[in-house]
Amino acid sequence: MARRPRRRTLIAVLATIVVLAPIAWFWQQSLVPGDLSAMDMGYADYGGGPATHDHGGADVSTLTGPSGAPDMTVDLVARKERFDIPGRGATDGFTLNHTSPGPQITAQQGDLIQVTLHNESVPEGITLHWHGVDVPAAEDGVAGVTQDAVQRGQSHVYRFVAEDVGTYWYHSHQVSHEQVKKGLYGVLIVAPTTSDVVAAVHTYDKVRTVNGGYGERRVKAPGSTVRVRLINTDNGPFSAWVDGASYRILAVDGTEVNGPTDVSNKAVVVTAGGRIDIQLTVPQGSAVRIGLGGGPTTLVIGDGDAPTGAEPADRVDLLSYGKPAALGLDPAKATRVFDYTIGRRPGFFDGKPGLWWTINGHQFPDVPMYMVTEGDVVRMRIENASGQVHPMHLHGHHVVVLSRDGVAATGSPWWTDSLNVEDNETYEVAFVADNPGIWMDHCHNLPHAAQGLVTHLMYSGVSTKFHLGGASDNQPE
């Protein structure tokens, strides 16, 4: 009789271990080291090409922009402070030179731009990333990969040549999911035209704004023909449309569309981080309204009443918009082919239970590092099986869309840096590895990136001395 309860207790203890051990193991496995190098994280994926990875080579910080006298200089001072959202009121957040969005940077093609960033009072430190500009790697502004976060009282100088004409933007890449949302962003335009109207959309804690203002914002028409530069600085895609005129899509993510055609009664999706330039003609004596994702914030161009419409059900499909042209690369001769499959599964991430993103079935930081050599032609299959849309952003490069769900692209070459990958969609893209460095390849829904939907494109012969976490407290997302 005395043995039975002892055995019973033993069984109970064993059962407890059986229940707890796997949970403890998964919990422990999910912990992200507090000091991590992009060089050591994840596992190398050579995409079927030669395994050329070497840990030596040039440090990413040496891959700077050109020296010499800059054509334009910009000083930006970042602060944590209260600022006004015209049409809505004051809010707490972050500013650059006391405004959010920060000053618009406008450069001519070929200009050497020099930006000096000072952090006056942003507690976690900041950086600036030039979204869509294929800058040299040291100027990319990713805390923990290409530089240390600029802490309070510190400065950092960015220098790069505005090689490509187009619409871009800049934002902090340190604790970016907090800092961008709260105001650390601005517009960058290379080779502006006299007919420009900028429409930079940003949502501050549920308050959607265009060019920093809430509600119906009005601008004068710079002429009868207007080029509207739509910029999405948010985490989710929005659809834009025009009430009162038809329009043409002139450029996508800074690249001109070949043979654009008139669009009417259709919306165009501007994905998170993405830019779409549209051209429209303001009818004589009236105004047009740009719908920006629905809600109370719209942009009216011109004088007088503007028509008020609803979001058109149809959307422009960039896969077939415009006329084909030479890509400038041969996808059939790809030297590396990668998969970037996004999934989601329940479990732990850094010890926290929840639903977490996976890349090729692996969770951050155990994710594939896409290894390339300069000159490689790369094909990448981006598949989304995660239940939510992901705006995928590769730094330092533009990729051309080859197909979606097996349907080949038939329109203008669709060069992009921010690609809207809906749930259950698969895109095939191609690019030339022509910009040595270590480049983030992540979801631009920035909270998703903070939840681990981030990896890197790494060039052989490039290393980084910077660390994620560590003494400099770099948290790029």
Add this chain to the structure above:
Amino acid sequence: MRSVYRALAGLIAIGVVIQAMSVALAWFTALKDIDGGLVIDENSERNLGHNLHSIFGLGIIPLLALLLLIVSFFAHVNGGVKWALIVFGVVLLQVVLAIVSFSAPAIGALHGLNAFLLAGAASMAARRASGPPTVAAEASAPTEATT
């Protein structure tokens, strides 16, 4: 241990009530926000109700269910392990239904229904441990004390 078992099961049932309250709070807050000109979309921070629902649903309630299961191994509750397993299973099912509902919102109705199953199972478990110990459990309890 019996009282711990009963308390844990009772807390899980109360947790279900809190979940119903928090999700109602969440969506009435969201509707008022929309009326106030705010935009509820991917850019939106979740409100207090949503956050409470996540903390209880993915944190506190699964943790309580796990503790209940472990306690059931030691507490001499007749059918206690069985009911703890049922509670644990229903909690897991509830999480799975929530996951599926993000892409298939209609499944969310089953998530709501399953909440009642969880409340019922947790109450049954609590009731199992509420009365005096059963004969079998009583027989082993004193001997345990003497060993």
